[in-house]
Amino acid sequence: MAKKQDKLWHAMDxxxxxxxxxxxxxxxxxxxxxxxxxxxxxxxxxxxxxxxxAALKFVKHFNDVLIYILLVAAVIMALLGHWTDTxxxxxxxxxxxxxxxxxxxRAEQALEGIKNMLSPEAQVLRDSxxxxxxxxxxxxxxxxLLNPGDRIPADLRLLSSSNLKVEESALTGESTSVxxxxxALEEDCPLGDRTNMVFSGxxxxxxxxxxxxxxxxxxxxxGKINQSIASVEEIRTPLLQQxxxxxxxxxxxxxxxxxxxxxxxxxxxxxxxxxxxxxxIGLAVAAIPEGLPAILSIILAIGVQNMARxxxxxxxxxxxxxxxxxxxxxxxKTGTLTKNEMTVTSVVTSMHEYGITGTGYAPEGEIIRDEDxxxxxxQDRTLKHLLICGVTCNDSVxxxxxxxxxxxxxxxxxxxxxxxx
Numbered sequence: 504m505a506k507k508q509d510k511l512w513h514a515m516d517x518x519x520x521x522x523x524x525x526x527x528x529x530x531x532x533x534x535x536x537x538x539x540x541x542x543x544x545x546x547x548x549x550x551x552x553x554x555x556x557a558a559l560k561f562v563k564h565f566n567d568v569l570i571y572i573l574l575v576a577a578v579i580m581a582l583l584g585h586w587t588d589t590x591x592x593x594x595x596x597x598x599x600x601x602x603x604x605x606x607x608x609r610a611e612q613a614l615e616g617i618k619n620m621l622s623p624e625a626q627v628l629r630d631s632x633x634x635x636x637x638x639x640x641x642x643x644x645x646x647x648l649l650n651p652g653d654r655i656p657a658d659l660r661l662l663s664s665s666n667l668k669v670e671e672s673a674l675t676g677e678s679t680s681v682x683x684x685x686x687a688l689e690e691d692c693p694l695g696d697r698t699n700m701v702f703s704g705x706x707x708x709x710x711x712x713x714x715x716x717x718x719x720x721x722x723x724x725x726g727k728i729n730q731s732i733a734s735v736e737e738i739r740t741p742l743l744q745q746x747x748x749x750x751x752x753x754x755x756x757x758x759x760x761x762x763x764x765x766x767x768x769x770x771x772x773x774x775x776x777x778x779x780x781x782x783x784i785g786l787a788v789a790a791i792p793e794g795l796p797a798i799l800s801i802i803l804a805i806g807v808q809n810m811a812r813x814x815x816x817x818x819x820x821x822x823x824x825x826x827x828x829x830x831x832x833x834x835x836k837t838g839t840l841t842k843n844e845m846t847v848t849s850v851v852t853s854m855h856e857y858g859i860t861g862t863g864y865a866p867e868g869e870i871i872r873d874e875d876x877x878x879x880x881x882q883d884r885t886l887k888h889l890l891i892c893g894v895t896c897n898d899s900v901x902x903x904x905x906x907x908x909x910x911x912x913x914x915x916x917x918x919x920x921x922x923x924x
């Protein structure tokens with residue numbers, strides 16, 4: 504069964520899919536079989552790259568030409584017995600590294616928090632009975648039950664679908680929800696047109712369905728994207744490239760001038776070697792812009808904090824400057840870059856026209872009749888029945904979390920719930 508996660512599941516009918524995965528739509532997997540498959544396939548989680556130790560991350564912030572020169576100067580100062588100057592130089596270097604390390608550590612913690620939020624439960628059939636399990640324990644062959652608002656925990660081949668629509672913008676970039684069905688498709692059908700499949704990381708907008716897990720963890724389409732991102736070659740940001748060029752240029756000039764000064768003083772002026780060396784090192788240290796790395800780190804850290812306040816997490820400090828270097832963004836993805844919220848602004852019946860105030864999914868605002876006075880649904884039976892229909896013929900759910908209203912389901916149905924509220 505090692506290669507079963509790589510089959511063209513969309514081209515197989517439901518019965519062949521169940522037979523290939525050795526599972527049953529009515530009974531699902533047994534507990535013992537699920538455990539065996541979990542050991543065989545591993546947990547349903549995206550594989551993580553090796554994490555660098557904290558000490559290595561801290562040392563990484565010393566990787567700068569100017570820092571190298573400062574450290575060499577500190578060593579020479581220590582050898583000459585000038586401990587005050589040595590300590591000052593070392594403090595500057597350590598403070599610079601600490602600023603960058605602390606900021607990146609905070610960003611990583613925020614990313615870990617998001618990762619935990621994206622680990623939902625899954626409703627499955629185990630031993631013929633519905634059960635809620637951790638999505639990480641889902642295995643190929645599990646029968647998964649789908650309801651409005653569910654985040655799909657793995658790649659599934661649909662076995663049944665009742666008005667099922669799935670929001671797949673996380674995978675395809677399209678903001679409109681896709682209507683699903685269960686019939687087999689052509690083998691060369693592109694990913695975005697595989698309407699008999701639902702994919703890990705996408706969300707059920709409306710309707711219900713039943714699917715069988717065909718791929719988990721790194722074998723899912725989302726996992727393949729994760730692997731592609733991990734293999735991308737890292738390049739240095741424009742700011743780091745400019746800083747590196749500047750550091751090398753300054754370093755060459757400083758070393759050359761220091762060597763000339765030492766040669767001039769030793770050969771033509773007959774200065775004592777120790778005193779001359781001390782003067783040359785003092786000149787070199789004074790010429791090095793030791794505050795530049797610290798100032799850059801502070802400025803970038805302020806940028807990262809400003810982005811965080813706007814709910815945008817930047818992991819690496821120089822990435823803030825890279826965003827600032829962007830001059831043009833070309834996109835047609837309405838709904839994926841925008842909030843993808845819908846709001847009712849007016850209602851028209853056979854008797855009256857109503858204006859609606861308020862935005863978003865918070866049930867706050869007024870219903871104004873004929874642009875004159877606030878309407879009372881209890882007195883207007885037509886409006887009351889219309890609002891009741893909007894709620895009863897609705898699969899979406901509005902929830903309030905820490906004062907913020909969130910929608911589970913289709914945006915159109917969500918705005919009707921808000922209107923009724």
